[in-house]
Amino acid sequence: MYNNGIKRYLLYWLFKTGKNVTQNYTFKVYVKNIEIPNDWEKDFLNKQIAKPWKNCGFINLNNGIVSSSIDILQ
Numbered sequence: 001m002y003n004n005g006i007k008r009y010l011l012y013w014l015f016k017t018g019k020n021v022t023q024n025y026t027f028k029v030y031v032k033n034i035e036i037p038n039d040w041e042k043d044f045l046n047k048q049i050a051k052p053w054k055n056c057g058f059i060n061l062n063n064g065i066v067s068s069s070i071d072i073l074q
Contacts, residue, residue, distance in 0.1 A: 007066050010059055025061040029070050030054060 006029065014021050030053040037044055057070035 006059060006070065007068060010061070011066070014061070021061065022064050023061075024063070027059045027061075028055055029057045029059060029068075031056040031072055 010027060011021065014025075019025075032051055032053050034048050034051065041047075056072055057068065059066065059068040059070070
């Protein structure tokens with residue numbers, strides 16, 4: 001589900017930044033799990049910002065062919 005959206009965004013970014021899509025690239029993908037508040041909570045934003053980013057996979061671009069391994073639910 002997330003793979004297709006990330007691939008499209010990545011190819012768009014490569015095109016807009018003038019990168020050659022026939023070169024080889026490897027991109028690491030990170031995720032941050034955040035909570036959704038039900039009520040006001042003191043210092044909520046800073047608690048969410050302090051949470052660590054986790055590596056959830058990668059995307060490879062080899063000669064214009066995109067492959068990925070992304071597991072958001074780690």
